[in-house]
Amino acid sequence: MKVKIYRGTHEIGGNCVELTADNGKVLWLDLGEPLSTVNPDVSYTANNVDALIISHPHQDHYGLMENVGTDVPVYIGQVSLGLISATKIFLGKESPKSNFILFQPWKEFIVLNTFKVYPYLMDHSSPxxxxxxxxxxxxxxxxxxxxxxxxxxxxxxxxLLQEPPKNIDLFLTEGTMVERSNQKYPTEQSVYEAISTIIKDQENATFVVSSAQNIDRLVSVVKACNSHKKRLIIDIYNAWALEVVHEKSKGLPTIDWETICVYNHPSQLSRISDPKFSDFKDRVIKKDIGNQIFQNPKEFVYFLRCPNQKLIEALLPKGVIKLVYSQYEGYLEDGHKTYCSDSIIDLNTSGKVDFELIHTSGHATLTDIKMLVMAINPLKIVPIHTECPDKMKQYLEKEGFANVEIWEDGKEYLL
Ligand SMILES: [Zn+2]
Ligand SMILES: [Zn+2]
Structure with a gap:
């Protein structure tokens, strides 16, 4: 088998790994959209491929998957496909038309009569x-x-540490955190505790800015709300993401929970006009929060991507508004900005909100990686999804692993 990393040996995101078997069959792992703009060349996506596997529904892993066309089978998890479709629906785009084949966690499947694949469900910020x-x-x-x-x-x-895969020749490990710190809030539990402390004594509404698909974060906020008898407001897109995830994980919250209500945005409601949403639509309308927030704003916590400036201004006379920024802080810096970064920066600098950064990363620390390397004990380790593979190599070498190799994008290696 030959292995090539098209992207990801020296950058975070845009992952695409090519495996070529001795019989010539070509399998790709992930086909992500690059997060970095340094190298916009994605011409490799036109290369020959026989099948694609998507690891999870983050853009930097699936964003270019439709480039393989509609004939190539795309293996994907049920929740991942549901969440990718949700993104498209609420952006008003057509659902992806790929030739999807669903696989299940912990169930081996064979691809192209050649590659035996065993999927492990992992802990990550994606559900x-x-x-x-x-x-x-x-x-x-x-x-x-x-x-x-x-x-x-x-x-x-x-x-996974207790039951690691055996006889691994090559371990391609993510290394996002080599250059990032997670010290202040090391766990999702610590995020829950910090948000809980904030909303406990709030005199006005609290806004938590995060991704609608970061269900772990939403759970942290729901727990915090439940601890202090607050009500959580989410938008219709977020409510639908919960529906998708709930299909597989029945313990997770939905809009039917007493503490959860919905901000019924007309533009989002218009996205779910298809009859298949009719039951969901009825439930959304039933949980519509309307103008209740103005009656007793301190009772409410908003979970959203982009706070509404006008709403915040209307609430200002009721006391200090807390804005908890609960995603990667790099999104506020030039080069990584998202569509509402400027609005959030403006709210912070104008003093309209009391800004607090409370976030824990979705990625493994170096210690997590080391423990996994020890458990798997592979013949060779190659970092991917990292800006600093050399630092990862140095770290692992110091820990006694002399078998770390740094690869180059686009170069083929024989396994
Ligand atoms: Zn990623
Ligand atoms: Zn991810």
Whole structure:
């Protein structure tokens, strides 16, 4: 088997790994949209490929998947496909038209009669994220995808440490955190505690800015709300993301929970006009918060991506408004800004809100990676999804692992 990393040996995101078996069959792992603008060339997406596997529904892993066309089978998890479709629906775009084949966690499947694939469910900021063992031609590769050990699903990580895959020739491990720190809030539990402390004595509404698909974070906020008898307001897109995830994880919150209500935005409601949403639509309308927030704003916590300036201004006379920024702080810096970064920066600098950064990463710390390397004990380790593979190599070498190799994008290696 030959292995090539098209992107990701020296950058975070845009992952695409190519495996070529001795019989010539070509399998790709992830086909992400690059997060960095340094190298916009994605012409490799037109290369020949026979099948694609998507690890999880983050843009930097699936964003270019439709480039393979509608004939190539795309293996994907049920929640991942549901969340990717949700994004499209609420952006008013057509659902992805790929040739999807669903796989289940912990259930081996064979791709192209050549690659034996075993998917491990992992702890990550996405509610469904997989790592894979892939076997062909007598060689075994472990691809970590994105993972961590500090979320509400961290038992998945510890399960993997206890029952690691055996006889791994190559471990492609993510290394996002080599250059980032997670010290202030090391776990999802610590995020829950910090948000809980804030909303406890709030005299006005609290806004928590995060991703609608970061269900672990939403759970942290729901827990905090439940601790202090607050009500959580989410938008219709977020409500639908919960529906999708709830299909597989019945313990997770939905809009039917007493503490959860919905901000019924007309533009979002218009996105779910298809009859298949009719039951969901009725339930949304039933949980519509309307103008209740103005009657007793301190009772409410808003979970959203982009706070509404006019709403915040209307609430200002009721006391200090807290804005908890609960996602990667780099999104507020030039080069990584998202569509509402400027609005949030403006709210902060204008003093309209009391700004607080409370976030824990979706990615593994170096210690998490080291523990996994020890458990798997692979013949070779290659960092991916990292800006600093050299630092990761240095770190692992100091810890006694002399088998770390740094690869180049686009170069083929024989396994
Ligand atoms: Zn990623
Ligand atoms: Zn991810």
């Amino acid at each position: 469904e994220a997989f790592a894979f063992v892939i076997e062909a031609d007598g060689k075994r590769l472990f691809y970590s995808g994105d993972f961590r050990s500090t979320g509400w699903k961290n038992k998945l990580y510890y399960k």
